[in-house]
Amino acid sequence: MASGRPSLAAGLDLRQEQKAQPRLYQAMDLLHMPLLDLQSHLQQALVDNPFLDLVEPGDEPDGAIDDLHDSVADEAGDDPAEETEELDWEDILLDDFDAGGRREEYGDREYFAPAAAAAQTLWDHLHEQLHLLRLGERELLIGEEIIGNVDRDGFLSCSLDRIVEALRDRPEDRRAGAETVSRADVEEMLARIQSFEPSGVAARDLRETLLLQLRDRGREGSLAHGIVDGHFDDLANRRWLELAKEYGIEPREVQAAADEIAKLDPKPGLRYADASESYVIPDLTVEKVEERYRVSHADTSLPRLKLSPVYRDVAADRAQFEGENKVFISERLNSARWLIQAIEQRRQTMLKVMDFIVERQHDFFEKGVEHLRPLTLRDVAKHIEMHESTVSRVTNGKYVQTPRGLYPLKFFFSGGYSTLGGEDLSSEGVRARIRKLVAEEDPTAPLSDHEITARLQEAGVRIARRTVAKYRDRLGILSARLRRRV
DSSP states (O other): OOOOOOOOOOOOOOOOOOOOOHHHHHHHHHHHOOHHHHHHHHHHHHHHOTTEEEOOTTOOOOOOHHHHHHHHHHHHTSOTTSOOOOOOHHHHHHHHHHHSOHHHHHHHOOOSOOOOOOOOOHHHHHHHHHHHSOOOHHHHHHHHHHHHTBOTTSBBOSOHHHHHHHHHTOGGGGGGTGGGOOHHHHHHHHHHHTTSSSTTTTBSSHHHHHHHHHHHTTOTTSHHHHHHHHOHHHHHTTOHHHHHHHHTSOHHHHHHHHHHHHTSOSOGGGGGSOGGGGOOOOSEEEEEETTEEEEEEOOTTSOOEEEOHHHHHHHHOGGGOOHHHHHHHHHHHHHHHHHHHHHHHHHHHHHHHHHHHHHHTHHHHHHOGGGOOOBOHHHHHHHHTOOHHHHHHHHTTOEEEETTEEEEGGGGOBOEEEBTTSOEEEHHHHHHHHHHHHHTSOTTSOOOHHHHHHHHHHTTBOOOHHHHHHHHHHTTOOOHHHHOOO
8 A cells, every 4th residue: 555655756857948048138128128218228338348439420330340259259268377467457447448538538428318407397386386475384284285185187186174184183293283274274275276377276176177267367257157167067068059048148159158168278287297208209210312211210319339449459469368357358348249239230120120111101101191001010020020029129119200290110000991992091091081081071060970981981991880989089089969069
């Protein structure tokens, strides 16, 4: 009978495993990096690796890299017992920076986009206005608490009762009288903050911010103010006829008041949002030259790298280093050589991808977005003979400046439809046609989804009404009933 007790035994097991080398991961990261991230990466590489140097204007391409690499590789296999004078590599590095001027030269050179000055935030702006008032310590605490609860859009994000509780529960503010704060005190301070810039700030909802903005414009007794104050639901649902009957006026007057309201800012705080969030630098440029579209890199701000001639000369002289110094030189030189090649490979891959996009989307560049054709990552990968994941990394987060504007590379990829005439049309092209149909419609008799579908089908686009409704919603276009003007 088996004992059932566990036992330990040693054995051999042969199996195959595939592991990605660290440099493969680095190469994938380089492909994925947008231009600004790559700038920072290369800046750090110049600091970390003494074998890297900057290509100066007029420098010729260095054709001796392979020979040098082979020379250093041979050095790694030599007998370390050979009698040589060991060098102090720390002194060599510092001497080169100082004597050759490389550190000063790099420090003075503007290779990277200068950092924008920090913009004043909404909360900074509100605090600045608060401290301009002559307030006691207790009032200042209340104002600070209210401003701290204003969200990015400029709305008060919690109830006044919560603010009262928060002030009373802070023992560190007892000396300022925070424990005796009432709701009336908070309401009084809120009213003062609501008079700050931007107009409409610290409102508790959309209706209140519109009323505050109309008040600041001196429109408190206007029809627009009355509609927002007493008939906000009718305004939101565009019930012009009902409002006209309520006020005993013509529907056109209601429409004019609604147009005035539409000019107000529904999110007043966003004007103080960080402008750098929308700051985009293109990675590629497409220009039309002699009736042909040409693709080029927009990476003129990137430092162009080469192997430092000073360190190459040191590394090529085998009599000057041995042991750990030899390993250090070999590793740094190989790393520098690999990075230069990887950056160049990244450039070439991006050019190949964009060249095919331009070829495939020629009608877009000539006629506009309505003629954008279907395109997938697989189409590009097959053409340039690379994996889809590589194309995905190349296009992700990258932008191209074209004669028709700045676009993310992902913009050119989408599914599509076949027209009755055999033409391929992308989903983005269909959405552009819907946008154009709506822009050209009669505002007093806007097109319904069914009518838009019929117009597209007449043009040969086979599409369902529910798809038209879905695309219209994505474009932020209201339904026909809500678009109708009187």
